[in-house]
Amino acid sequence: MHQLGSRSIEEPPRVKIGYVGGGSQGWAHTLINDLAQCRDIAGTVALYDVDYESAADNAELGTRVVERESADGDWTFEAVRELDDALADADVVVCSIQDPPEETFVHDIDLPKQYGIHQPVADTVGPGGILRSMRAIPQYREIAATVRERCPDAWVINYTNPMTVCTRTLYEEFPDIKAIGLCHEVFKHQELFAEIAERHLEEATDVAREEIRVNVKGINHFTWIDEARWRGRDLYRFLDDELEARRPLNGFEPGSMADASYWVNNYRVSFDLYDRFGLLAAAGDRHLVEFVPWYLALDDPAELHRWGIRFTPSSARLPDGDGPTRTERYLSGDETFDLSQSGEELVDIVRALLGIEPVETHLNYPNEGQVSNLPEGAVVETNALLTGDDVSPIAAGSLPREVRSMVLTHVDDQETLVEAGFEGDLDRAFRAFLNDPLVTIDRDAAADLFAELVEREREYLTAWNLEDADVLAT
Template identity: 25%
Template sequence: MTKVAFIGAGSVEFTRNVVSDLCSYPELQGQLELSLHDIDADRLAHAEALVRRIDEETGAGARVSSSVDRRTAVEGADYVINEIQVGGYQATRADFDIPERYGVHQTISDTIGIGGVFRGLRTIPVLIGIGADLAEVAPDSYLLNYSNPMAMLPWAVHAGSPFHRVVGMCHSVRDTHKTLAELVGLPVEEIDFVTAGFNHQAFVLRFEHQGRDLYPALRAAIDADPELQRRVRVEIFRRFGYFPTESSEHSAEYVPWFMHHPGEVEHFRVPIGEYLRRSERNIDEFAATQQALKGGGPLPVDATSELASEFIHAHQTGRAREIYLNVRNDGLISNLPDECCVEVPTLVDASGPHPRPVGALPPQLAALNRTFLNVVELTVRAVLDGNRDHVYQAALLDPNTASVLTTRQTVQMCDELFAAHGDLIPEALRKA
């Protein structure tokens, strides 16, 4: 049997997508053990009912279990999929509302920025705990992380636990490649891409078709379309020379040039507060799925080619495929620090993941990545070292926050967030 454990299984989207994929693979039918964990017993019961229904609809013959005890759920696992959001909607609401009172606008607030810092403070200790558990009860497993802030979490697992078989997964590179293929009018599978950097701030370094550089065609498509020119990621491409992988709403809050300027917000159509609206839609979707399960009718099962399921399938069957993963750098990008977590093309086969070295980034991209890295590194160090000053320093060095606030205002805002999050923050950091 192949045991796949889900931490934060009450997440509607990822659990459903990954389980639907796994149960749809003919090679894995009759071979799956699906173990579910969530700290919310009601959500866990919903997740178990959902997974059992998917198993029934697909005829996969999976063995399904659930537990509110994490170690029980992950013991002996081959793969552990992490999809937690520590503090849920209420914590996210605080990450938006308190900075907004200080004039710090955010769109997604889960990566860097003041919201990314405090999400990191809440989440890093949990991931380190997961790493400690896996080192003891599932040392040969792979931890497949979906949670944000992605650039912080695998780094923290490596640095703060004895478990190092951790990779991060995000859709942004794959979605960007698809978008670029559509813009130049070619099938995505015919294009040669190489993309690298940090999660949510990687760049397409190679964009070719049969040896022909496609960037001139992309520039022509943008020059011909005034609406395309009103996207933040297109503006970053025009100024830095390489197309970024993250959406415009994400990208706008990683840099100092957009969020604090009402004219730029309007021109580039920056959706301030977007993640709150998405979170509210997710709450509605959870309720709708609950109703569908209670109704007893058929539940449509659609294969989604989710990254975790592709990783598991490639590793189990030996059918190698390239997936973009977030891994410890160790020289993969030569002008970024070895210990940081980078996003690079990775071949996954029966022997595991094999990240591809990409060499040095162009200097302007490495420079932009370093402004991102400042916040990530200081947040990770704040938790590992129990150093509250590093939290203030991360916020002071955040490009978006620094474009709005003075040093004293930044510290005061952080203190309000510490108080609002209470016990979700590591104890060593709660002491002013």
């Protein structure tokens, strides 16, 4: 990976980045951090958010950061009030958006619990992922339509979950769009293999994540690795030893994770899926358990602790009370914005697409055969080479039949949700809801849960035909 600030050129290319969700307290700060340290591209970042004041605060923060003596980047940050203005003549569009969690995400997590459906994350699949998809599809149609009108040649880089549905919607609305989805879950497994290399290879010391080459295939948060190498050395052959060293995989005690980080990951589910199917599942365990029903069939939610993970409560999704946001704390001086090596690849990818330095990484992109036995056009996660205004997916091969059957269920549900979203067909979305493996309750209870979620979040579902939906009438 390119090290930020490591090289400069006399006249760096100038680009415009249109940021949708520019009031972000997370990804926007990462972008500010990385641009401030990059010498070989320059330009303007137009920050758009439905919360204009948050975007304006981030614009001020970005300006202050790049003005530091320690910063190398030549960037201007500005907040804009209209999506059209943010994307007009943009070279790159970045998306990281989220509806207010207290009005949406809290219901996505808490209501299914009342029906016995537990979700550690609730942003990709399961009831929470489906409702989030239903909210996101109209938003991403608008983004894609604006790209078509205002910057049709721009590259669109999406960070928003549900990653697959959001990226797929961009292509459905504007088939000629140039869009990719980025997720950092696989990075953790590259770090795992770096540790494995150091444990098993005498010559491997201080192995960096970027030195690990993995073959990635699947869909976002349900991705699989069947090959891992360090400097040409096979690391996959050590997985059986690693598996045995971790047994019993579900050996943590219920309650033992109560004080752990919500995002703790001990790779126990990942290795359990390897033990079952012979491929290493390459996402955090808290994501993986939502794709298959058996881990979350719990009488007591604390039983999930046996796998070394815990549930993220809805309270963790809420802002920190009525206090200042993170951006406001940076601006007031109550908290310091320290420049760091973020490990994220957005700036590297922009550099690659400008022809400065190629990048090979994993990303989400329509299937052109890179996963040979998943449907063409469905958004899949595999490795790709990015260079000179081009993305070339790298063939990852096929998934074993037993793994493909699990993945395909979710591909079909995601495709159904996108089609239903373009039709505004709530009853069809409910059929995808019924088909989700986590919806193990009977049909009537599922209809009640779905209807209650829709009613609670009705103001965010205005693009759907709610008046004629049979599922709401019953």
